Amino acid sequence: MSRLIAVTLLALLLSSPAYAYLDPGTGSMLVQGLLAALAVASAAVAAFWTRIRQLFSGRRKPADPENRDAPPS
Amino acid sequence: MAGSYRDRRGYVFAAGDRILRAVSPAAAGVQRELLASPVFARLVSSGQLIGTWVAPDEASALGIEGAALLLEHERVPFVSYPYEWPFAALRAAALLQLDLHLALLEHGFSLADASAYNIQFRGPEPVFIDVLSVERYVPGAYWNGHRQFCDQFLSPLLLTARLGVPYNAAYRGRIEGISSTELVPLLRLRDKIRPQTFLHLVLPARLEAAARRGRVDARPPAARRPLPKPALVRLLAGLRRWIERLHPPSRQTDWTAYARDNTYQEAERSAKRELVARAVRAAAPRAVLDLGCNTGDYAAVALEAGAGHVVGAEADPETAHLAFVRAQQEKLRFLPTVQDAANPSPSQGWRDAERASFAERARFDFLVALAVEHHLAIGRNIPLDELVRWMVGLAPQGVVEFVQKTDSTVRRMLALREDIFADYTEENFRQLLAANARIVESRVVSGEGRVIFLYDRRP
Numbered sequence: 001m002s003r004l005i006a007v008t009l010l011a012l013l014l015s016s017p018a019y020a021y022l023d024p025g026t027g028s029m030l031v032q033g034l035l036a037a038l039a040v041a042s043a044a045v046a047a048f049w050t051r052i053r054q055l056f057s058g059r060r061k062p063a064d065p066e067n068r069d070a071p072p073s
Numbered sequence: 074m075a076g077s078y079r080d081r082r083g084y085v086f087a088a089g090d091r092i093l094r095a096v097s098p099a100a101a102g103v104q105r106e107l108l109a110s111p112v113f114a115r116l117v118s119s120g121q122l123i124g125t126w127v128a129p130d131e132a133s134a135l136g137i138e139g140a141a142l143l144l145e146h147e148r149v150p151f152v153s154y155p156y157e158w159p160f161a162a163l164r165a166a167a168l169l170q171l172d173l174h175l176a177l178l179e180h181g182f183s184l185a186d187a188s189a190y191n192i193q194f195r196g197p198e199p200v201f202i203d204v205l206s207v208e209r210y211v212p213g214a215y216w217n218g219h220r221q222f223c224d225q226f227l228s229p230l231l232l233t234a235r236l237g238v239p240y241n242a243a244y245r246g247r248i249e250g251i252s253s254t255e256l257v258p259l260l261r262l263r264d265k266i267r268p269q270t271f272l273h274l275v276l277p278a279r280l281e282a283a284a285r286r287g288r289v290d291a292r293p294p295a296a297r298r299p300l301p302k303p304a305l306v307r308l309l310a311g312l313r314r315w316i317e318r319l320h321p322p323s324r325q326t327d328w329t330a331y332a333r334d335n336t337y338q339e340a341e342r343s344a345k346r347e348l349v350a351r352a353v354r355a356a357a358p359r360a361v362l363d364l365g366c367n368t369g370d371y372a373a374v375a376l377e378a379g380a381g382h383v384v385g386a387e388a389d390p391e392t393a394h395l396a397f398v399r400a401q402q403e404k405l406r407f408l409p410t411v412q413d414a415a416n417p418s419p420s421q422g423w424r425d426a427e428r429a430s431f432a433e434r435a436r437f438d439f440l441v442a443l444a445v446e447h448h449l450a451i452g453r454n455i456p457l458d459e460l461v462r463w464m465v466g467l468a469p470q471g472v473v474e475f476v477q478k479t480d481s482t483v484r485r486m487l488a489l490r491e492d493i494f495a496d497y498t499e500e501n502f503r504q505l506l507a508a509n510a511r512i513v514e515s516r517v518v519s520g521e522g523r524v525i526f527l528y529d530r531r532p
Contacts, residue, residue: 026284027253027277028219029291032300032308034276036215039304 078423080185083205085146088135092148093128095140100205103182104142107207112180120195121173123147123202149200150360150382150406152434155189155225156244157410157418159393160233160321161401162199163240166192167226169199171313178306183210187218189225189250190428196382196406197397213299216308223273224250227316231274232256234319235264239390241411248422253278269315323391341519346374348516349441349472352527353378356470358438362386363407364414364467365445369396372407375441384437385409386417388448414445415453440464440471443525447476450497451486457496461505470529475502477522499524 078084082100086093096104107113108127116122124147132140155163166189174184184206191203216222228251229240236259243251253274257265265275283289349371353361359381363372366385375383387393387409396409412418417431442464449455464473476483478497503526506512510530518525 025217025220026291027279027281028223029215029297030280030284030289031272031277032215032219033291033298035304035308036298036300039301040298043301 080203080205083140090148091128092146093130093135094144094146094205095132095137096142096144096205097139098141100208101141103207103209104144104204106209107182107204110180110182112176112182116173116176116201120198121169121176121201122204123149123193123200125204144204146202146204149193149195149202151194151384151408152429153194153384153408153410154418154428155192155229155250156241156248157412158194158241159387159390159397159409159411160230161394161397162194162197162408163189163226163230164316164319165197165401166199167222167230167316168313169201170222170226171309171316173201175306175309175313177207178210178302178309181210182207183214184208184218187222187225194408196404196408197400210302212302213297214294214305215297215300216305219273219308220253220277221250222312223277224252226250227273227312228253228256230316230319231260231264231270233321233390235260235322237322239411241390245418245421248428254281269311273312321391321394323394341523342370344516344518345371345443345474345525348518348525348527349374349443350378352470352472352514353380353439356439358468358470360384360437361439361441362435362437362467364440364442364464365448366396366409366441367392367444369399369405369407369409371441371443372396372400372409373403373405375439376405376407380439382406382408383441386412386414386431388413414449415455435467437468438470440468440473442467442471443474444476444482444523446473446502447480447483447486451483451494454493457494457501458505461502462509465506465509465528465530469531471527473506473526473528474518475499475524475526477524480519480521480523502526 081097083094083096086095108125113122117124125144128143128145130143132143135143137143155166158166169192170184170187170189177183185208186206188203188206191201191206192199193202194200229244232238232240232243232251240251257275257278260270260274264270280289284291353375357379361372361375361380361383363369363375363383363385366372366387369383369385372383372385383406385393385396385407387396388411390411393409393411396407399405400407400409412431418428420426420428420430420433422428446460446464450457450460465471477499478484478487478494499522503512503515506526506528510528512526513529514527516525517523
């Protein structure tokens with residue numbers, strides 16, 4: 001897994017960059033898409049951990065941890 | 074007003090001395106909400122946002138059609154552009170952009186773009202001038218200004234901080250900043266793999282290249298996975314922490330160290346200071362131009378003598394950076410800019426009218442031009458008659474210093490070249506000055522015979 005990441009990073013760093021104009025925001029939008037996916041994944045991991053902890057402590061918390069990050073509506 | 078054509082939700086125009094902004098029906102609702110919000114009052118009173126109010130005029134009386142709201146703005150003392158800002162100024166502007174975005178997010182607003190041209194300076198204090206950039210925050214929305222922020226703030230700062238290259242010339246030429254696809258190949262591997270550099274510049278540049286080859290594509294806003302607000306806040310706050318710590322790669326980033334190492338000729342300096350202070354007190358100018366401002370010694374003198382504000386023009390970006398840091402530390406109403414007198418900022422952009430030239434913006438009441446004339450006349454071969462006419466044209470009154478050809482500085486400048494400056498004499502300088510203005514006073518201020526002339530060209 002770490003080798004795969006290393007190879008990916010190297011590929012990203014070594015291939016030559018593009019000068020052609022595409023869409024001013026494509027790269028930025030894709031990076032933020034990755035961050036959004038990361039946020040969802042980390043929330044899932046956090047929820048998973050909370051469940052495990054609850055399982056061992058034998059108590060249930062009233063707050064739903066998955067909604068912690070929800071923006072106020 | 075030039076440059077405001079991009080945003081179709083409104084435009085800025087000048088009516089006499091006033092700065093007005095017509096707002097389209099589509100944006101008027103948000104603007105009214107913003108004006109009524111407590112965050113607006115807080116940002117204006119802290120000086121981060123330009124004073125803005127609903128104009129008392131009827132829009133139709135000014136010949137404006139289709140505007141749902143007419144706003145009026147406070148004026149800034151001098152309009153400057155990011156390519157004229159020293160490092161510390163661009164850094165301060167970047168931090169303001171991020172602080173403002175973070176503050177607005179707390180109150181349900183966001184920023185539609187991240188243009189460095191939306192920021193101006195009052196002395197060394199940055200102020201955000203484009204209220205039309207403020208929009209409602211839509212939960213899950215991406216930061217649309219990310220790419221623009223990187224081009225107009227981050228990449229130029231990194232060009233200097235990581236590679237030691239002043240960004241000003243490249244920025245002036247590009248006008249929209251330095252794109253990551255241009256900066257990334259210049260960075261060294263050890264810079265590229267820093268997490269923040271990788272996230273904000275390397276990865277977007279790579280993904281954009283991949284998108285161009287059709288390997289990936291960004292989804293339209295409706296189909297995107299939402300970016301949770303805390304993730305957006307982390308992104309902005311992370312950039313803020315990073316940029317705050319960026320410095321030009323110089324040993325002398327603190328002007329106090331510079332001043333300490335340059336304390337020779339103290340008697341000469343105090344004679345100059347006394348003369349400048351007296352002249353400024355008599356003229357009581359609102360706007361002063363300090364041409365060749367160095368680290369701002371005489372700007373500080375002029376301000377102490379009652380000048381409203383001082384704009385500095387300094388050809389060396391590093392010196393201008395030191396001057397800016399000094400202005401911040403001493404809270405001087407002094408804005409040092411990077412400006413080469415032999416190649417001042419042109420009018421440029423769309424139809425050559427988007428960004429005004431230095432000459433168009435140079436509306437000064439008083440000129441301070443000390444120890445600078447010889448750099449232009451001898452260092453850059455500017456004919457003395459043209460130089461004197463140009464300098465006197467910058468302000469109706471001022472002080473200019475003439476440096477003798479026998480002066481050690483000029484001797485050093487001529488050491489390796491032929492002396493083609495037969496007309497470079499104090500007498501000729503005096504005659505040329507007298508042809509353009511009244512010489513109020515002249516005084517020898519150094520052992521090497523430097524002379525300061527006080528001129529007045531008003532009728």
